Amino acid sequence: MTDLKLATITDTTASGTVTFTAQDVLTLLATPTNCATQASEISFNLCASAKTFASVYDASCSSTFSSVGTPAFVVKYDPQAPTKPSIGKVIARDSALSVQVDGVEAKSTVVVEVTPLTTADGGTLEDAGADAGEDAGDVDAGDVDAGDVDAGDVDAGLADAGTVVPAPVGPTLRFRKAAGEGNVVADGLINGVTYRVQARVIDEAGNEGDLSDAAEGTPVKSNGLFDAYVDAGGQERGGCAATGGGIAGGAVLAALGIWLSSRRKVS
Structure with a gap:
């Protein structure tokens, strides 16, 4: 191909610069x-x-x-966008979700997007309870004989409603991490709220790939040591030297031992 030519360099110049796109x-x-x-x-x-x-x-x-x-x-x-990744696993943590993203190319950036689908009480933004003021009892279903209309004339199977995608109830949050550095941790979330989780990859050239198929995850509260003691039946509040309680001290310690061994660090 034709050369990209640099301007003439004089005998007193040891270097030069050529700029091209x-x-x-x-x-x-x-x-x-x-x-x-x-x-x-x-x-x-x-x-x-x-x-x-x-x-x-x-x-x-x-x-x-x-x-x-x-x-x-x-x-x-490189004008080519990276391929769509997949969500390998969503691990619930206290006020966070740890997301494993598969199918990521080297030297790229992983972006995880989380969107709340429910409120903290498990309801949706349009809570069905809001319609409770319209008492269904005001209309007597007995006034209209359902037998007058033959439901068999219209086959409901012909009109497939399809899968209903939950509507988001809050803003989408984004979390980034370099490829090869482990799971992406989406923190600052609300315990008990279900989040839709998706991921995309941005390659070294800045090309953005498509979003992955959606997964879901719900952060859960992680009880501390004292909470675990109470859950195991411990009742003493008198300090470290206190003994007794609702169950034998040895049983409480055994329960706490199981709790401690079950806790594991998630990247």
Whole structure:
């Protein structure tokens, strides 16, 4: 292909700079293309050559070019978006979700998006209880004989309602992490709220891939040591030296031992 030419360098200059865009290079290919039509990744070897001095005694330029840049520097033009990842696992934590994202290319950034689907009490934004003021008892179902209309005339199976996607009840939160650094932890969430979880990948060139299929997760409160003691039946409030309680101290300690061994760190 045609060279990208640098301005003339004088005999007192040891270096120079040439500036070019991907568009400049693509239009010089044997089969010219451009940024809008080049859909796949392409690499170029960037080499440099120059006319050197004829000899140590002759400051005039040689008639031939010599390579001044070896090995070749590789320039990569990548317009291709990364493939859609998948959610491998969503692990509930206290006020957080730990999300395992699979199918991520190296040297990319993983973005996890979480969107609340329920409120803290498990209801939706349009709580069915809000309609309770309209008492269904005001209309007597007995006034209309359901037998007068043959439901068999219309086959309900012909009109498939499909899967109903829950409507979000709050803003979407985004969390980023470099590929290869473990699970993405979405923190600052509300315990008891169900969140829709999706992920996308942004590659090294800045191309954004499609969102993954949705998964769901619900953060749960993680009881502390004292809460676990109470849940195990402990009743003493008299300090470390106190004994007795609702169940034998040994049984409480055994229960706490099980609780401690069951807790595990999740990345």
